[in-house]
Amino acid sequence: MSRAAVLTGLGAYLPPTVLPNDELASWWDRDPEWIRSRTGIERRHVLTPGSATSDLAVEAGRRALSCAGADRAGAVVVATNTPDRLSPAIAPDVAYRLGLDTVAAVDVNAVCTGFVYALATGAGLIAAGVAGSVLVIGADAFTTVLDPDDLTTRPLFGDGAGAVLLRAGTPDEPGALGGFDLGSDGARRDLIEIPGGGSRQRSAGLPVKEQDTWFRMQGRAVFAQAVRRMSASAARAADLVGWPTGEVDRWVLHQANARILAAVAREMDVPGDRFVSNIAAVGNTVAASIPLALRDGQADGTLRAGQRVVLSAFGGGLTWGSAALRWPELPGASAVAPDRCAP
Structure with a gap:
């Protein structure tokens, strides 16, 4: 195997x-x-x-x-x-x-x-x-x-x-990762960017303006792309491991904002209560978003051993990606040390 x-x-x-x-x-x-x-x-x-x-x-x-x-x-x-x-x-x-x-x-x-x-x-x-x-x-x-x-x-x-x-x-174990679906669209690289400080600006000899050192985003276009890309990628990840979308127990998506999560649920025709969300308490934490949501889902019992779980994210680049796993029984979440996996 x-x-x-x-x-x-x-x-x-x-x-x-x-x-x-x-x-x-x-x-x-x-x-x-x-x-x-x-x-x-x-x-x-x-x-x-x-x-x-x-x-x-x-x-x-x-x-x-x-x-x-x-x-x-x-x-x-x-x-x-x-x-x-x-x-x-x-x-x-x-x-x-x-x-x-x-x-x-x-x-x-x-x-x-x-x-x-x-x-x-x-x-x-x-x-x-x-x-x-x-x-x-x-x-x-x-x-x-x-x-x-x-x-x-x-x-x-x-x-x-x-x-x-x-x-x-082995692939048949709880917690085994599978169904990876990764993609990108560099033609839309300007939708999410920090334009200043890189080699392009430096090689041109241009001064680094303060506003070019800050993050910028074209909100409406990003919203549409995020919903489209995460919906499709998450569904592909589930399909790659043989799970119909209706049989996935929990969807753990990048916590961009609550409206995007709700729109993805509608796009996929999946009940909203199957989506793990902690955005109210932490906001958009970028690369930390999914593991923080996993931590909170584990802590509050939303994620339970044996559940079919799909992870999906969308970000600058543009980039998107998804993966699937059956949620494992984490050893640190035992009665002996209930907070070790979810402090």
């Missing part, structure tokens, strides 16, 4: 500072309900001044290892769009700080789709025999790249990290 990647540990970390809607809305003299009604978000966590994305990733990775009762991983893959610096990648630093010494470590940047791409990368390393286990982390400090005066983007995003430990196993 072929070698598969099996989810065996889950961890997450949110920075302690919480930014609720009432505080955020006061910056612009707006009603907090204005934010909630348009996004479904009530609060978000923001990075502590002086800390960085790698700090979030290290803590989430440590918790995922603890959940699995492990102290090692054969490789580390970090999905992020907000590394500590342009170079080098943060994954080697994260691995070092977790005591993993000289293991293979690499960053993946597919923006909000990053975690699914990182899962596929980790699964590939296991299938190829490069590593017997892979720590996959999604981490972003996206509030650091937001224009504080932009009402269209500033309320949407929060900071955080989530991680899973994958181990080598």
Whole structure:
């Protein structure tokens, strides 16, 4: 039987500072309900001044290892769009700080789709025999790249990290990842971007304007693309593992905003209560979005062992991706240590 990647540990970390809607809305003299009604978000966590994305990733990775009762991983893959610096990648630093010494470590940047791409990368390393286990982390400090005066983007995003430990196993095991569906559309790269600071601008000798260093997004076009791409990709992932969409127990999608999640449910003709959602409490956490939703679904019992689960995300690039698994019985979620997998 072929070698598969099996989810065996889950961890997450949110920075302690919480930014609720009432505080955020006061910056612009707006009603907090204005934010909630348009996004479904009530609060978000923001990075502590002086800390960085790698700090979030290290803590989430440590918790995922603890959940699995492990102290090692054969490789580390970090999905992020907000590394500590342009170079080098943060994954080697994260691995070092977790005591993993000289293991293979690499960053993946597919923006909000990053975690699914990182899962596929980790699964590939296991299938190829490069590593017997892979720590996959999604981490972003996206509030650091937001224009504080932009009402269209500033309320949407929060900071955080989530991680899973994958181990080598067989495709018939609970937790085995399958049904990977990945795609991109570079023709629409300008819909989601941070235009300044890259090689194109530098080689042209142009000054870096402050507004070019902030994240920007064409909201209406992104909404339409997100609904279309996630709906199709999630359905393909289910089909690849032989699951009719009506028989999928839980859909865990990138938490972009509540309206997109509702639109995907309508597009797929799937009851909305089958979609795991934590967006009200954390906002859009980019590459951390799906593992944070998994953590919360595990903690509140929405995700239960044996359920058919499909993950799907959409992000800049444009990129999209999905994967499927039967939810495993996580060892750290036992009665002995009920919070180890879902702190």
